[in-house]
Amino acid sequence: MTIPPDDEDYVLDDQVGFLLRLAYQRHMAIFTGRISGGLTPTQFSTLFRLREAPGPVSQNALGRLVGMDAATTKGVVARLIARGLIRMEKDEEDRRRHNLSTTQEGRKLLDDVMPQVRGITEATLAPLTPAERATLVKLLKRLI
Template sequence: MDTAAGDRAPERLRGRVSWLLSHAATHSGRLVAEAFASIGTRRYHHALLAALAEFGPASQAALGRRCGIDRSDVVAALNELAASGQVVRSPDPADRRRNVITLTPEGRGQLERADEALGRTQEALLAPLSPAERRELIRLLGLVHDHLGRRSRPPYAP
């Protein structure tokens, strides 16, 4: 048996974008989860804090749509963030049935720590690529992501 090829996947798999993306995503997800766990956060926390930092206070439903997170997962993650003082829930003055979520200084600090941890993980993931190749990979994956996002949205989605 050829030991050099012993651990290598078959070429018919390695030549499939779906297989490569799936396996890269699995490895990436594990590394990101480990990095976030080291600072006491999770992927959903980071996404919600990032949305609040960039776009300002929002309803739970709007955050879920913006971050692509299911409603029940948004509620659970926001409960955790509120319990740790990273966000504040308050009734929406325009509709008292709805909550508005606001980022706190503690949440902004945790977001900065998460961004730093994520940056180190990104460096490890993309180590074999030059800066130009990294930019091109991000650009191409963004095109695929946007294309798939448009296809999976209901016709009424913004």
């Protein structure tokens, strides 16, 4: 099969989307191999955001804090509630809204996995120098 002339200078291995996907797959393999407590990266982020919040957070606000759409947020929240890691309560001022917060069990699990999560980040960035790590994080933040 021949490559069309317009595509001859296109190198998949140099494309940002392709490289980001491969880096993400590598990070996910490290995460799943090292994390305990059965948490996914999204569940971890959700628990962490809830714990760092000054008070209960609405499901809608939580989705924005973690970068999830409404359907994904609903599923993640349902799984964390089923595990007893977060609780949902009706908002006292607006009974249509539900507020979320971590349970004692959820906070304990976070305390237990934090050293692992730090190690996961370290392992993901291991091929880079400290300066390269800082640059990568800075550049990724500019993309989002």
